Amino acid sequence: MNSTKTESITEDGEVDRRREGEVDRRREDVDDCPECDGRLVDEIGDGELVCEDCGLVVDGNRIDYGPEWRAFDQEARERKTRVGAPTTKMMHDQGLSTRIDWRNQDAYGSQLSARKRRQMNRLRIWDERFRTRDASKRNLKHALGEIDRMSSALGIPEPSRETASVIYRRALEEDLLAGRSIEGMATAALYAATRQTGVPRSVDEVANVSRVERLEVTRTYRYLVRELDLRLEPPDPVEYVGRYASELEVSDETERQARSLLETAKRTGVHSGKHPVGLAASALYASARLTNERIPQSEVSAVADVSEVTIRNRYQELLEAKRDAES
Numbered sequence: 001m002n003s004t005k006t007e008s009i010t011e012d013g014e015v016d017r018r019r020e021g022e023v024d025r026r027r028e029d030v031d032d033c034p035e036c037d038g039r040l041v042d043e044i045g046d047g048e049l050v051c052e053d054c055g056l057v058v059d060g061n062r063i064d065y066g067p068e069w070r071a072f073d074q075e076a077r078e079r080k081t082r083v084g085a086p087t088t089k090m091m092h093d094q095g096l097s098t099r100i101d102w103r104n105q106d107a108y109g110s111q112l113s114a115r116k117r118r119q120m121n122r123l124r125i126w127d128e129r130f131r132t133r134d135a136s137k138r139n140l141k142h143a144l145g146e147i148d149r150m151s152s153a154l155g156i157p158e159p160s161r162e163t164a165s166v167i168y169r170r171a172l173e174e175d176l177l178a179g180r181s182i183e184g185m186a187t188a189a190l191y192a193a194t195r196q197t198g199v200p201r202s203v204d205e206v207a208n209v210s211r212v213e214r215l216e217v218t219r220t221y222r223y224l225v226r227e228l229d230l231r232l233e234p235p236d237p238v239e240y241v242g243r244y245a246s247e248l249e250v251s252d253e254t255e256r257q258a259r260s261l262l263e264t265a266k267r268t269g270v271h272s273g274k275h276p277v278g279l280a281a282s283a284l285y286a287s288a289r290l291t292n293e294r295i296p297q298s299e300v301s302a303v304a305d306v307s308e309v310t311i312r313n314r315y316q317e318l319l320e321a322k323r324d325a326e327s
Helices: 002-028 074-080 114-131 135-154 158-173 182-197 203-208 214-228 238-248 252-268 276-290 297-304 308-326
Strands: 049-051 057-059
Touching: 135 158, 135 182, 135 203, 158 182, 158 214, 182 203, 182 214, 203 214, 238 252, 238 276, 238 297, 252 276, 252 308, 276 297, 276 308, 297 308
Parallel strands: none
Antiparallel strands: 049 057
């Protein structure tokens, strides 16, 4: 019995050693599953090496080099990360410089002494001077601030702001600002960016929040497009329908009918040479009449910032184009 027991212990020991060797082999071979030869993955991110076919956990004690937090979309991932703010074209130094806080407090929230406050004020002055040492950087900082201000007033999304910043930087590199104002070039760059990214904003809306006149905006815009060779598609009146329909609080059927009227107008060429904002407003008014929804012309005119005469003329043309297409 003793020999049997010793043999049994020896067999158990061999089994244990064999299992340890199998685990070591599993840890070294991270490509194939030892059970079904499936691919091993670490999709969960919790340090477990799992077969994607049979679900076998090959290794549960791997070192997880990722963050301790979890995120299920890109927005949450960017919000939770702690590696500093990303670089952006919206800042003249792309966000790579330092900035001294304006609050005269230390790390514990205590107020600084009078001597330290004077020292920090001097450091802030020198920090600002080093961040904008030459005229071109001061120019760029002022222009990007104008783009951000106008974008906030118009509700323009972040990608369009970045595009406007890139266009303005290109204009600055090509020396296109000679004899033109910074505000005018910044406004033209913003309008060109909205055209490139498909954000429905008319030149009148952009000029209303600018510090320059509309005539200067249009002239600078044409000059910018010509010199930088920007490829811009003609504005599509359909892009304005959703925004105006939301402000007018019309029904979904009226909005769909307005889009259909504009698509018919584009197929027949009625839209050629006409302002897209006026067409979009007229299409909404015409579709409201077709769906028996009462919308005053004055209300449509106020929302789209076009005259009632334009709406009366254009909506008749849209209805005629619809009748010709159906006949």
